[in-house]
Amino acid sequence: MRVLVEVAVFTVRDRRLDVLLARGPGAAWLLPAGSVENGEPVDIAAAAAVRDVAGVRGITMEQLFTFDRPPDAVCVAHLALIDAGRHPLSPGPDVADVRWFPHDDLPTLADGQDAALGYGLSRLRAKTAYAPVAVNLLPELFTLGEMQAVYEVLLGRELDSRNFRRDVLAAGVVEESGEVRAEGRGRPARLYRSAGGHFAVDARERRVARQISSGDDPPA
Amino acid sequence: MRVLVEVAVFTVRDRRLDVLLARGPGAAWLLPAGSVENGEPVDIAAAAAVRDVAGVRGITMEQLFTFDRPPDAVCVAHLALIDAGRHPLSPGPDVADVRWFPHDDLPTLADGQDAALGYGLSRLRAKTAYAPVAVNLLPELFTLGEMQAVYEVLLGRELDSRNFRRDVLAAGVVEESGEVRAEGRGRPARLYRSAGGHFAVDARERRVARQISSGDDPPA
DNA sequence: GCAAAAGTGTTCTTTGTACACCCATGG
DNA sequence: CCATGGGTGTACAAAGAACACTTTTGC
16 A cells, blocks of 8 residues: 655745645645655655655644545645745745645645645644644744734634733743844834743633643654 | 554443453464555554454544554554443454453553554543543443543542533433433432533533534544 | 432632733834 | 834633532342
């Protein structure tokens, strides 16, 4: 049997949640994908697929699910989150075109890829509940306003900035860099960086976070 | 590459959480496992493995994770929950012995199976938080006391029976059968059956349950 | 009649949610 | 000087956790 990999790569740009798609010459749009060579670790193969298709390296990934790909393959789907600003796209050799699409306005994908992408999206939203996913979608230094905006895009609703700031700071997932950034008009914002650790945006979530020091994430 | 399947099968018996293991003649203890034939759906192969090894059929399973199995295979691990009372074990042709082991007192397993089993256990406990997993571990009719005992074993702590009963009934995951069972001394208990739907044992959990009508479970 | 398990409500504490104003800068 | 986004604390509402006694049966 053949073992394939594919990766649902998400980013947040311009207050939109985008998905990375590529296509070969004359072909349909696809998630970055590849196959696993004999003996190669699956996660390495998935990272290689993203590198070869889009020229993006060094991103962290999480395994999602293994789908059947009749007639003779299985496909291990992965989820990746990146800051598009730090990872410019460069199409690989067999790729005619690679670009970001708004997650709610996608071209038609190959059979089965819808499932992987949909599952990736729901897992991403679920993770919002107990992991500081936003830091994976932001530059090294970011303002709390930017971080809040990412969560608002992921959750599809507005958050109260006072509660948001209180909770993020209390959770200790970010630390002040000491720097400040003035961006156009308005008071300059403090810049933070990730400090590791778990975090949950609201209610149902914070509680879970507390008890899930390790638990729901895939092993190894 | 070869694609293998293995299944961590759990049950609760006698206030203990047990795991199903099998061994071939003279060989080590293993999780029920098999390989995926060309074109066969992975979940079917996993069900077949449990049937062939232990003679148990018709159980529901959930995919957990796909592990590397160097040098030339991957293994798709699954989680299954059954009521041991309704599924007597009968060793398959290549199996010398198959039996239940307490989850915290296991023999040495083959490399990699520890990971699958450990992940299965943590997923099982995590699911306690938002799914009525106990009904998969109980007979068709059961008392609330038995159900509570299952949760206590899974969570490793005692629950308050008044809160437990209130919450289970309010969640609507069980319905009265109208029957009653007297078991030795003590007041006879009402018998319930599963009514579908989600349920959470406590706090952190109930809230999550409410918002996860669909979300965290694998697709398809 | 007593030991053993089933069944039933209320109070208090913790957590979440809603909310309004002053501050620093650019134009 | 005003428009824009950043930054701060409190009061109310909801949910969770803790808790004791009565009922029904077998022995």
